[in-house]
Amino acid sequence: MPEIKKYNEEELVMLLRNNDATAFSYLYDNYSSALYGAVYKMLEDRELSEDVLQEAFVKIWNNFTNYDATKGRLFTWMLNLTKNLTIDTLRSKGYKKQSKIQNNENSVNEYSDKTITAERFDSIGIRKHLTLLKSDQKQIIDLAYFGGYTQDEIAKKLAIPLGTVKTRMRTAISELRKILQ
């Protein structure tokens, strides 16, 4: 959960619309760890994740007027923006090149035998938190919210029919909500 807030979300949004740097600093302090956790889940590389996080926050600042408070919460918008940026990074050639160099340098690294592409999502680690959540439920949440997978890809990944993705999603989130209560 976020730290004790100095601003409520409404105030924060209003200040950010007016390019208030203090509000932005506050935004970073409160949301960067959650977003960084999400990026790291996808990239599993600290330095690269930090680069993406930095880029994401600059983009949040520049495109803040695109955020429509009537359509949803601020975090949801930031998470999806960050997620899309991470997917772009995964697909870019530069990333692959950089990763190879890095892998050569750290040949003892556990990922050294893999090229860092979208394929790397094959290994989604078991999270330490929310242990009450069934692993398959946690998996579908990670894939959908923090993995950058499409409905189709999730279906293939879990070897379930496309129509079942929705109902599984529903069940997993309902379970999560129960645990959080």
Added chain:
Amino acid sequence: MELNDIISSGLLELYIAGLTSPEESLQVEGWAKEYPEVKRELGSIEAAVESYAFSESITPGVDVKDKVMKAIEMQETNTIKAAPASFRNEMKERTKVYSLPPFYKWAVAAGLILLLGSLAFNYMYFNKYRSASTDLQVAQNQLQSQKQMTDTMSNEMNVVTDKYTLPVVLNGTPHAPDAVAKIFWVKNSGEVYVDPTNLPQVPEGKQYQLWAIVDGKPVDAGMISTKKGVYHIQKMKSFGKADAFAITLEKTGGSPTPTMSEMYVMAKI
């Protein structure tokens, strides 16, 4: 779709994940507006995902924030620093509205050049037209005065050459032995013309007056115009009969009777 079906479909969860198609997203947004329950459900899903994300937070390196803050500060200096975001966006939109594809830019530029060129030519030609117009006016005036002169001379010639015209030479009296004047008396119409060309210069405030002697008495035949020192053959009063013609120098405007001492020329018929 029933409200319960919407809520339990799983579509709302996918929408929050950003995994719905554009059509599905529009549908969900429509439901959210229509049903407060859908809006509330979406809010709960978001809150759950947010809590989940926060529970899996990892603190990034401390230098990341510095980099971010420096990056946005640099961007701020590069844009209009003092203006609020809304104004800057407005500026962006305005720029968008007025920006044209390259072809049109060239077309507009070419159009402007042509327009300016045309204006310059218009100005030049207008000036030419104006001076030409003035020249034409001058020429027309000259032509007009020439024509008047010609008409006058033509009329004078007609008088002189008319077969009914009786030319009469008025010779100088002892008072003015060098003075000479001519009368052209058109007998059939009675018109009398005088040619005062050879009369002496008229003194200030004086004027020549023509007299016809009819039945022994002098009758006023009119004042002779000698404006600007130019003497023309001019029409005088008409006479059916006359015994003699004489010209005296009188005060401007003439006298009822001739001043005999100032008689310059005379002739008997």
